Amino acid sequence: MNPYILQLQNITYSYHSLTGEIPALSDISFDVKQGEFLAIVGPSGCGKSTLLSIIARLLSPEGGTIVFQNPNGSLEYPKTGYMLQHDHLLEWRTIFKNVTLGLEVTHQETVENITYANKLLSDYDLYKFKDKHPGELSGGMRQRAALIRTLVLNPDILLLDEPFSALDYQTRLSVSGDIGNIIRTTGKTAILITHDLSEAISLADRVIILSARPATVKKEVSIHLTKPDDTPLAARSAPEFHHYFNLLWKELSHEKKS
Ligand code: ADP
Numbered sequence: 001m002n003p004y005i006l007q008l009q010n011i012t013y014s015y016h017s018l019t020g021e022i023p024a025l026s027d028i029s030f031d032v033k034q035g036e037f038l039a040i041v042g043p044s045g046c047g048k049s050t051l052l053s054i055i056a057r058l059l060s061p062e063g064g065t066i067v068f069q070n071p072n073g074s075l076e077y078p079k080t081g082y083m084l085q086h087d088h089l090l091e092w093r094t095i096f097k098n099v100t101l102g103l104e105v106t107h108q109e110t111v112e113n114i115t116y117a118n119k120l121l122s123d124y125d126l127y128k129f130k131d132k133h134p135g136e137l138s139g140g141m142r143q144r145a146a147l148i149r150t151l152v153l154n155p156d157i158l159l160l161d162e163p164f165s166a167l168d169y170q171t172r173l174s175v176s177g178d179i180g181n182i183i184r185t186t187g188k189t190a191i192l193i194t195h196d197l198s199e200a201i202s203l204a205d206r207v208i209i210l211s212a213r214p215a216t217v218k219k220e221v222s223i224h225l226t227k228p229d230d231t232p233l234a235a236r237s238a239p240e241f242h243h244y245f246n247l248l249w250k251e252l253s254h255e256k257k258s
Contacts (some may be wrong), residue, residue, distance in 0.1 A: 005071060005078055005157060005189050006055065010064035013050055014214075020188075023214035024050045026046055030208055030217055032157075032189060037180070039192045039200035041248065042210030043255055048193045051215065052159050055191065056080050068072045070155050081155030087146035089134040096121070096130040099149045106153070113152060115193070120148045123152040139167045139189060140175040147179055151186065158183060160192040164199065176203060177232040184230070197252075201225075201244045202235030209251045219251055 013025040024047040032038050044050050053059040055066070057077070070076045089098045100117050103109045121127040126145050134142055143163065163179070164172045164227065180203040183190045194200050200207045201223055209218045225238035235241065 039204035047215035078156035
């Protein structure tokens, strides 16, 4: 069986406006393995969100191909779930009604799916808040609720576009650790866009560095950290952490100067 859930081959994309063409992606190729946690870093405006939109099939590439492999071996397109910087919880709905929104609009409110939603709420410490409204929860709890809303639809790939950047630093550390662990325990494939190098190193199995716009793949770095547990603090205290940080920093700072 193909070990890759996703293979991008020579992807190009440009935006077209009245003032001309804006090339965003140029000849992007990389593979993503089933169950892998991939982080993508690159200078601001280089094309990271564009790339994620292409993977989510919200945009069609101008050139190149994407080969998808459904984890169950079928030819169906794998299901993607999106998580963004803002949680977009609906303030007038309870947490339960928010996390089951996707099930409601796709008419999938089966007993099995509702039981799964309740299990996720319970596993991730939100069950006792299920009848509260988003305004009564902390930023970190809201992001966990947003992740559960995505997970109840059972996606094969999670696309995370700077999902922690609206949180304060301390909350960001703990929520990124929580969410990283949830993704790992559910065995999902994840692609995280972040501008925070420490976050990329502490969460990902592999980091892809993109060049300035139009983005090309500058470097791929596999991450292997010696750590006693999966907390963000343990990752940041690993002996290899600074080596990876310096490597990514050098690549990116060179990119900003060029
Ligand atoms: P990143 O996520 O790396 O910050 P984006 O993928 O959002 O970058 O954008 C890449 C480039 O494409 C940016 O220079 C941005 O200004 C441009 N861009 C993004 N969306 C549009 C659009 N709808 N029309 C024209 N240009 C766009």
